[in-house]
Amino acid sequence: MPHDFMPGLAGVPAAKSAISDVDGERGILEYRGIRIEDLCAKSSFLETTSLLFSGRLPKQHELAQFIDDVTHHRQIKIIELLKCLPHDGHPMDALQAAVAALGMFYPGRNVKDVNNNYWSAVRLIAKLPTIIAAYARIRRGNDPIPPRDELNFCQNFLYMLSEAVPEKIWSDTLDACLILHAEHTMNASTFTGLVTASTLADPYTVVASSIGALKGPLHGGANEEVIAMLREIGTPDRVRSYIESKLKAKEKLMGFGHRVYKVKDPRAVILQGLGERLFKACGSSPLYDVAIEVERVAAELLGEKKVYPNVDFYSGILYDKMDIEVDFFTPIFAMARVAGWLAHWFEQLRENKLFRPDQIYSGEHGHPYVPMDQR
Amino acid sequence: MPHDFMPGLAGVPAAKSAISDVDGERGILEYRGIRIEDLCAKSSFLETTSLLFSGRLPKQHELAQFIDDVTHHRQIKIIELLKCLPHDGHPMDALQAAVAALGMFYPGRNVKDVNNNYWSAVRLIAKLPTIIAAYARIRRGNDPIPPRDELNFCQNFLYMLSEAVPEKIWSDTLDACLILHAEHTMNASTFTGLVTASTLADPYTVVASSIGALKGPLHGGANEEVIAMLREIGTPDRVRSYIESKLKAKEKLMGFGHRVYKVKDPRAVILQGLGERLFKACGSSPLYDVAIEVERVAAELLGEKKVYPNVDFYSGILYDKMDIEVDFFTPIFAMARVAGWLAHWFEQLRENKLFRPDQIYSGEHGHPYVPMDQR
Numbered sequence: 001m002p003h004d005f006m007p008g009l010a011g012v013p014a015a016k017s018a019i020s021d022v023d024g025e026r027g028i029l030e031y032r033g034i035r036i037e038d039l040c041a042k043s044s045f046l047e048t049t050s051l052l053f054s055g056r057l058p059k060q061h062e063l064a065q066f067i068d069d070v071t072h073h074r075q076i077k078i079i080e081l082l083k084c085l086p087h088d089g090h091p092m093d094a095l096q097a098a099v100a101a102l103g104m105f106y107p108g109r110n111v112k113d114v115n116n117n118y119w120s121a122v123r124l125i126a127k128l129p130t131i132i133a134a135y136a137r138i139r140r141g142n143d144p145i146p147p148r149d150e151l152n153f154c155q156n157f158l159y160m161l162s163e164a165v166p167e168k169i170w171s172d173t174l175d176a177c178l179i180l181h182a183e184h185t186m187n188a189s190t191f192t193g194l195v196t197a198s199t200l201a202d203p204y205t206v207v208a209s210s211i212g213a214l215k216g217p218l219h220g221g222a223n224e225e226v227i228a229m230l231r232e233i234g235t236p237d238r239v240r241s242y243i244e245s246k247l248k249a250k251e252k253l254m255g256f257g258h259r260v261y262k263v264k265d266p267r268a269v270i271l272q273g274l275g276e277r278l279f280k281a282c283g284s285s286p287l288y289d290v291a292i293e294v295e296r297v298a299a300e301l302l303g304e305k306k307v308y309p310n311v312d313f314y315s316g317i318l319y320d321k322m323d324i325e326v327d328f329f330t331p332i333f334a335m336a337r338v339a340g341w342l343a344h345w346f347e348q349l350r351e352n353k354l355f356r357p358d359q360i361y362s363g364e365h366g367h368p369y370v371p372m373d374q375r
Numbered sequence: 376m377p378h379d380f381m382p383g384l385a386g387v388p389a390a391k392s393a394i395s396d397v398d399g400e401r402g403i404l405e406y407r408g409i410r411i412e413d414l415c416a417k418s419s420f421l422e423t424t425s426l427l428f429s430g431r432l433p434k435q436h437e438l439a440q441f442i443d444d445v446t447h448h449r450q451i452k453i454i455e456l457l458k459c460l461p462h463d464g465h466p467m468d469a470l471q472a473a474v475a476a477l478g479m480f481y482p483g484r485n486v487k488d489v490n491n492n493y494w495s496a497v498r499l500i501a502k503l504p505t506i507i508a509a510y511a512r513i514r515r516g517n518d519p520i521p522p523r524d525e526l527n528f529c530q531n532f533l534y535m536l537s538e539a540v541p542e543k544i545w546s547d548t549l550d551a552c553l554i555l556h557a558e559h560t561m562n563a564s565t566f567t568g569l570v571t572a573s574t575l576a577d578p579y580t581v582v583a584s585s586i587g588a589l590k591g592p593l594h595g596g597a598n599e600e601v602i603a604m605l606r607e608i609g610t611p612d613r614v615r616s617y618i619e620s621k622l623k624a625k626e627k628l629m630g631f632g633h634r635v636y637k638v639k640d641p642r643a644v645i646l647q648g649l650g651e652r653l654f655k656a657c658g659s660s661p662l663y664d665v666a667i668e669v670e671r672v673a674a675e676l677l678g679e680k681k682v683y684p685n686v687d688f689y690s691g692i693l694y695d696k697m698d699i700e701v702d703f704f705t706p707i708f709a710m711a712r713v714a715g716w717l718a719h720w721f722e723q724l725r726e727n728k729l730f731r732p733d734q735i736y737s738g739e740h741g742h743p744y745v746p747m748d749q750r
Contacts, residue, residue, distance in 0.1 A: 216574020
């Protein structure tokens with residue numbers, strides 16, 4: 001039976017997967033069956049990555065080995081290449097270019113070699129933060145700061161960005177943000193990666209393709225637009241008139257609504273908690289004050305439409321508080337989501353079939369080639 | 376009604392499209408309703424690109440303008456970046472990295488700006504050959520050769536590769552090859568591009584994602600493996616025993632079979648004609664002699680299974696005759712297919728919906744987070 005055409009493949013299963021699941025009605029997100037709230041409170045990004053890859057929480061020696069492997073693969077050889085990039089380009093483009101180039105340093109990457117695949121995954125998890133921090137510094141005219149092995153994953157990233165070892169609450173907050181962004185079923189960037197992976201392209205190529213999709217303003221790029229909106233609004237007292245004018249013009253409210261969630265995105269709830277803890281310890285955030293008012297007024301005006309804040313609504317406010325520049329929010333998203341992309345890549349390889357969907361041809365047939373002088 | 380899970384989305388329509396259509400039973404491929412045989416015989420790659428973009432054959436002044444625009448955008452600013460890449464990496468990785476970086480030179484690429492989109496497409500069509508030729512030369516330790524405006528698209532590409540203006544039959548043959556590879560409905564690289572485009576990522580990002588998918592050995596990368604097979608066989612008298620041993624081991628014959636065609640791929644038929652003309656003019660090809668014997672013996676042994684040569688089977692033999700290195704076959708495929716990717720990108724933008732397919736969750740629910748000392 002021919003399938004109906006569903007724009008955006010909405011509701012059409014593209015894969016069987018045991019990696020994560022969303023209950024959009026109840027606002028539950030699980031990685032390998034474990035709720036995201038538990039992971040954010042008790043796990044770490046690298047432990048969660050190991051969980052996503054292998055399907056179960058690692059034993060102590062397994063986690064120690066994985067952390068050790070990642071820690072010793074943080075160095076990058078592509079500093080000179082990053083220096084050739086324009087300083088006013090988008091860091092997501094720099095990241096896509098750098099990851100595509102990264103693969104060239106590891107030739108002979110036959111994806112049928114399981115051991116090789118593990119090391120490719122380790123390198124990608126380890127090196128993305130180094131690439132991102134290096135480009136952030138090069139863009140400002142500074143030299144990149146090499147990673148320091150004694151710092152943990154998030155401490156080291158923030159250190160490479162700022163040359164200062166961060167306070168614990170900063171690196172802990174970032175770590176929880178990375179857990180929250182690590183995986184989310186069959187989204188556009190994961191799907192782009194799966195289609196690319198199905199050609200048996202290597203994981204650097206797969207991740208470079210996924211980075212491309214994540215960059216789009218309808219996907220990862222949305223968090224930048226939330227900050228732009230909150231800055232445009234400026235103060236809580238201007239929220240109501242802003243939202244009313246947006247609704248009147250039938251324009252979208254940035255950071256609201258999600259194809260899957262019919263309630264508030266559980267990640268937004270957790271981010272809000274993380275933010276409140278951070279602002280208590282390190283001072284308030286004017287953007288957050290605007291944001292909670294936006295959420296309150298939106299609930300009042302949009303409530304019956306069940307349009308709630310999504311993950312993009314609060315993440316940028318936290319990164320902004322950490323002095324991270326707005327156009328680096330999506331690269332940080334990529335630094336987390338690479339765990340999910342690779343988990344899906346591993347899964348895809350176990351039972352691969354090339355993606356070759358159909359199309360509904362809406363054009364004509366049998367046109368002649370009309371010579372130039374008769375057109 | 377929930378959709379059935381179709382691995383690889385086989386038979387599932389992913390888009391409505393008026394760009395190209397395949398009749399797999401009769402072996403007909405049309406671009407905008409015009410048969411590929413007519414286009415290869417009478418059109419040029421740039422005219423075909425214009426046809427794919429706009430839906431109709433260009434009038435004289437339109438084509439002249441398009442050729443002029445492409446000719447004047449061949450220069451690239453990323454020579455230094457290409458020099459930073461390892462010389463033993465795959466040129467498709469170099470191309471993916473370079474195209475991602477290329478976008479950084481043109482910031483503010485809002486895809487809602489139609490005029491901007493035209494110039495992005497012109498740049499991508501114009502600059503891919505320059506990037507590919509530059510990396511080919513850098514890899515050999517030579518300096519890149521700048522494009523020459525008075526040479527046509529394929530003359531200029533072969534000139535940038537070899538520093539010699541090619542004979543007409545060489546550039547004409549390459550031009551027909553590019554027409555043949557320019558577009559082919561909803562293949563994996565086009566689909567990767569569409570998913571990326573649906574996030575409203577810019578066209579450099581979209582094309583960089585598509586390049587990633589095209590690289591895979593199950594997609595564009597297949598033509599390299601055909602040459603490896605023909606070289607392994609070596610001489611026509613060894614064909615039968617080679618194929619028999621492959622069939623006995625239940626291994627695939629490279630360059631044979633296609634999900635869509637139930638007859639011989641019409642592109643393979645055209646390529647064979649182009650090859651015979653080229654070999655008559657410029658001397659025989661030992662690889663071609665092996666290839667036609669492979670086709671003959673395969674037809675005899677596989678005939679009833681209806682497995683015929685596809686486009687990858689003959690393309691490499693022609694490029695090999697033009698002294699193009701094996702790992703540059705897929706970059707040349709990309710240089711052609713970018714026309715199709717961009718045509719689909721233009722089409723997608725007109726009625727965009729974010730791709731967000733579903734998945735069938737095969738994992739478990741409600742696992743606790745088990746503390747480390749209890750695992």
